[in-house]
Amino acid sequence: GAGVSQSPRYKVAKRGQDVALRCDPISGHVSLFWYQQALGQGPEFLTYFQNEAQLDKSGLPSDRFFAERPEGSVSTLKIQRTQQEDSAVYLCASSLLDRATVGELFFGEGSRLTVL
Amino acid sequence: RKEVEQDPGPFNVPEGATVAFNCTYSNSASQSFFWYRQDCRKEPKLLMSVYSSGNEDGRFTAQLNRASQYISLLIRDSKLSDSATYLCVVNPLNQAGTALIFGKGTTLSVSS
Numbered sequence: 373g374a375g376v377s378q379s380p381r382y383k384v385a386k387r388g389q390d391v392a393l394r395c396d397p398i399s400g401h402v403s404l405f406w407y408q409q410a411l412g413q414g415p416e417f418l419t420y421f422q423n424e425a426q427l428d429k430s431g432l433p434s435d436r437f438f439a440e441r442p443e444g445s446v447s448t449l450k451i452q453r454t455q456q457e458d459s460a461v462y463l464c465a466s467s468l469l470d471r472a473t474v475g476e477l478f479f480g481e482g483s484r485l486t487v488l
Numbered sequence: 489r490k491e492v493e494q495d496p497g498p499f500n501v502p503e504g505a506t507v508a509f510n511c512t513y514s515n516s517a518s519q520s521f522f523w524y525r526q527d528c529r530k531e532p533k534l535l536m537s538v539y540s541s542g543n544e545d546g547r548f549t550a551q552l553n554r555a556s557q558y559i560s561l562l563i564r565d566s567k568l569s570d571s572a573t574y575l576c577v578v579n580p581l582n583q584a585g586t587a588l589i590f591g592k593g594t595t596l597s598v599s600s
Contacts (some may be wrong), residue, residue: 377568414575414590415493415532427588463531477588479531 373399376480379465384486385454393449393483395464403467405477406439406449410460416461421447454487461485493517494576500597505566509594511559511576521533521552522577523561526593532575562572566598 377396385391397404403422407415408431417431423444432439440466441447444445451458461484494511497515501507513521521538538550538559549562561591578590 405561412496412590412592417587420587431587443592446492476534479533481531 376464376466376478378462378480378483379405379488380483381481382484384488386488387454387456389454389487390450390452391454393451393462393464394482395446395447395449395466397445397464397466398468398478398486399445401468401478404441404447405465405467406447407454407463407465408433408460409463409482415463418449451467451485455487456487459485459487490591491580491589492576492578494594495593496592496594498595498597499506501566503516503566503568503600505533505598505600506562506564507566507596508563509561509574509576509596510527511561511591511594513557513559513576513589515580516557518557518578518580520579521559522579522588523548523559524575524577524584524590526573526575528572532590535574563596566596568598568600570596571598 374395379394386403405420406418409415409485419439420428424441438450461482463482465479467477503513523535524532525533525535536545536550538552540552542551547564551560571593573593575593578589
């Protein structure tokens with residue numbers, strides 16, 4: 373499809389497990405964002421890539437969270453030693469423009485992580 | 489103080505009603521503003537940008553008051569299909585090094 377694709381759509385992990393969430397942005401989109409959305413909350417910024425460069429990771433809640441976009445297209449968000457408070461929907465968004473001019477973010481459907 | 493604040497609602501209105509949502513932001517240097525719509529268990533989607541002069545798109549009108557640091561969204565002649573969560577979004581500095589900041593959202597339920 374032409375939209376942002378995320379996988380898996382649903383992930384159940386036992387506390388302490390590592391998980392990897394994948395985002396395939398719209399082809400040609402320069403900017404890629406990861407957001408975390410807890411139940412009843414708005415999306416919270418995690419990290420931003422411009423092509424393969426991670427320009428902002430100020431929103432990552434701890435060093436257990438790691439993201440990469442090695443070739444400037446597909447991105448992976450990895451969470452090590454998952455905790456119950458990591459349970460949320462992880463949204464990936466891409467934009468054709470750089471962050472200075474971004475107005476419209478195109479979101480994927482999200483990966484819903486439940487940590488037991 | 490949260491960077492972007494919204495009344496979470498829910499706003500329960502009948503079809504045909506006019507409803508308004510407000511949002512306040514804390515960073516006076518913020519440059520660009522948006523409303524996104526999020527349906528239940530779906531991803532957010534851009535509804536409209538908000539300009540200083542105000543803008544209208546059909547039944548939807550968005551306005552920005554920089555002096556008071558608030559943004560509004562007015563929906564006229566509400567439809568059942570307008571039921572969703574409306575997210576107020578701010579680009580704090582409109583330059584590299586920032587990310588779009590989302591409010592918690594305001595939930596609207598339109599009933600027949």
